[in-house]
Amino acid sequence: AQTVTQSQPEMSVQEAETVTLSCTYDTSENNYYLFWYKQPPSRQMILVIRQEAYKQQNATENRFSVNFQKAAKSFSLKISDSQLGDTAMYFCAFTLNTGGFKTIFGAGTRLFVKA
């Protein structure tokens, strides 16, 4: 069975600084996709970044980047130049490529960006 673990229930960061959110996952499969979703207080789920497991290059989206370590099954999210609007719950998620209808989410990390 696939699992996603986020070991940091809460984190805080000063505005304009950099923060890294951790995520590890477990699977015996080789082909899958990883995601980070953001859930602001409105509770809408918004995709932040996506990584294909077969790609060695780490995905980047503006201020958001990942550190994907396939052997270690680690997928951390780095937020640079943190902004107040980044305050949200962040979920790491995983989907198998084969029959990949189901996305499995971690328990989330609540991030507070302080002014």
Added chain:
Amino acid sequence: EPEVTQTPSHQVTQMGQEVILRCVPISNHLYFYWYRQILGQKVEFLVSFYNNEISEKSEIFDDQFSVERPDGSNFTLKIRSTKLEDSAMYFCASSVQIASREKLFFGSGTQLSVL
């Protein structure tokens, strides 16, 4: 950007009653999903739907749950006899391709409260 629309935003019901949660996925999307999030907990997969049939479901999605795409635009989740533990935020999502290939577009959720 096109949106997934969910109605109602809040639903209060008595235990044992039937509820129908409604979703209008993005018009050119082919894959549809329901997820739920109990307050303070992780987002959990319930069911995926493709080509007018369930493609995958979780152990949560028991005989009390059903999904339907009655008219080509709406996608509904029915809970036949609600229980207290069904209280949660229910998210509808859709995607053009299978979930593993691209991001899910989530609706803003229906908060279900079972009294």
